[in-house]
Amino acid sequence: MKTLNIFWIFSLIFLVNMPLLAQQVQKAKKGSFLLKNGTIHTITKGTYLGDILLKDGIIYDIGAVKTDVTNITVIDCTGKHIYPGLIDSGSKLGLAEIEAVSVTNDFSEHGDFIPHMKALTAINPNAVAIPVTRVNGVTTVFAKPEGSTFPGTGALVDLFGYSPEQMTCGSERVVMKFPSTGRRGRWDRRSDDDIKKDAEKALKNINEVWASALAYAKIDSAAGAQKQTWVKNNPQMDALLPIVKGIQPLFIEVNSKADIEEAISWVAQNKLKAVFMGVAEGWRVADKIAKAKIPVITGPILNTPRRDNDRYDAAYTNAGKMSKAGVKVAIRTDNAENTRNLPFNAGFAATYGMGIDEALKAVTINAAEIFDVADKYGSIEKGKIANILVTTGDPFETKTNIEKVFIRGWNIPLESRQTLLYDEFLERNP
């Protein structure tokens, strides 16, 4: 009888303390992790059964890893699948907290020519949507500004860290919106002539900016050659220097068929490196894009056709059609809070013509190549950064569970405000 009482007392103490235990914040853990006996989808070097050792934030070893397991956390991955972290090549994650509350949005600064506005400055490392996104297997995003012709410089970031310095992948890219001859919406009732005139005027402005940028680059190079210190305050032009000098590609948002064709010739005329973003009608001119060897970031895939006469699946099939024509394709959600749907966007692209292998590349190695970080990201290879997923299956399949996420070798808790609300309210008390 007495023991029973003690049992109840202990149970009571445990129950009273349970909410406290449950509310304890889970933190990411650093260390060495040996993922044993999983199906490794390397992306670039085939798929096979094996082990991966994550150590010092990188993929330290792959294959049949034989190592002393002291101080190593061994994780049995039998029956599990191992993928590289997925990369969203165009998002507003971290730049937009609540879309309808303008003071929480930091992706659109005033001014039409402001390439020096840096997304990396404004990305909120503690945005509520970041954990929501990474528990779905998206470990890296290109967060970009938008809203004008040169809205700023986007940044490729990993979705873990407490400062821009901890998150950046070292790839920042200037974004440009190519003059559009499409309608801005159903309410846009400009005449066809006016639309054309507006686009011509916008292109003329861009060309003037470009002429200045070329002149600026010449002065800059001359000053550099003479080892002179050039006292200046022209951050806009400075931001364009790496593009004008051919070091970095310009990321150009362009969507309709006519505009894509115009953009291809503009890029050729100015002898630029370029990446196209959006490219909604890429399927109409896929051969031309392939011939120009311009890589493409397309999406969202889950989108309506942009013309009423288009086939219902025009947006679903676009990525596959471009990929088949030989274009290097990466995929974006172009979203903020639902960047977590990247794997499903890729899944639809896979279903509608792209195939699973190409769609996987579009959210891993192709993205890494487009952002010039393929030496560190985009596949499971020795020495690359340890952005790794352990899953119950295909990460695009809706019912698959992501069971482990590693970002830069940190074991990330699979927790977000959305999972916490689930835990609290599934069986609400009282």
Added chain:
Amino acid sequence: MNRIIFILILCTSTLAIGQNVLIKNGTVLTVTKGTLAETDVLITNGKISQIAKNIRKEANYNEIDATGLYVMPGIIDAHSHIALDVVNEATSPVTAEVNVGDALNPLDVSIYRALAGGVTISHAMHGSANAIGGQCETIKHRFGEINPDNLRMQGAPRTIKFALGENPIRTHGEGSKIVPNTRMGVEQVFRNAFSEAKIYAKEWDDYKNGLRKSSPEYNLRHETISDILKGNILIHCHSYRADEILMLMRVLKDFGVSKVCFQHVNEGFKVAPELAAFGASASVFSDWWAYKFEVYYSTAYNAAILTRNGVVTSINSDSDELIRHLYHEAAKTQRYGDLSDDEALALITINPAKQLGIEKMAGSIEVGKDGDIAIFKGHPLSVYAIPQMTLVDGAIRFDINKDPDDMRLDINPSEKFSSFYETDKSQENNGCLQDVSEMLMQESYAKYLRFRYSKNHSH
């Protein structure tokens, strides 16, 4: 020319409602009666007449070979704004007298695109600008019909849109400086409108019972609201926050109304026990959140929590984009909450049917129900599923192999292609605040962008 001929054929050939079809040898997902392997579904005069193996085909039946395919009930969307020319009568906090059924547009190509995602029925709703908005119309996706009346689902109960929270507050309190400017005001709008309608109904009763000599003045607004109080019109209430959901249930209880479906209801999971106790149902997004402040504290586990607490739950689109892949949206409840296949499928079939009061006619594959069927290659809850064919009343309205690319019914003869739109139509046209925002539209690009983000998800 070929296109015009095709459209003529489409218009004339599909007019006949009530087709005879035999769907052979599919995996039949009945939703309510389990999954049947290698089974045939017979549709006679547009209604399901037999479900069995090896049904013999009679002479006047078309045959569809569904070998290796999945056959499921036509998907039902309990919240959409497709096939409507106008969505919001945003001129007063109470506009029960208007009806979106007066603004049906059968030529909207969004109907076809919904069919291409297996959706056969949608609830064409008034917007959310007013606390008591207009009446809604449950439509069948008989794309090809050009008479708006042919979209209406005969036998579907009348429904009306209510709205709580930011949208009526923004539209009327902030916009016109009248009540409601707060959630306190929203409650009183309902209490006042219900009380007025009760007085109105009593005056008419008195007149009919000879207690007063002259008839009261006829008022369609009061007339409609008194029909709500009598239980003749189902309430579908746009709502987000837990407190406002509880508020409306209290008001309805006070006025003796027992049926309500909460729409969006992003914080429904917080008051799931109360919803279940009231007998209220919930029609939610799979994962939309954070587009405005009142949906910041959302979770994609909402549908699962509501289901587990015994609330009849559906997943809706509120968008001409999402409506095309509701099967995928339903599948997300398997990632977020581990629902079974039948539970997940119920979210887009029998449950929305219950919410619209059409569960005796649609929402599952059962003998006697309408011949509304979606045929998929691959299980519909897989991301790799592809809808193949969609039937409404036994008539094939979508066929992936036979339909031409261009399915428009209203073609401007002067343009070869229709215009290219920079934005997704759903982002600007089909939200619950449609027309309210359009009143404020400006042509300047900066304003447009600001607008896009305030309007993008104005649900």
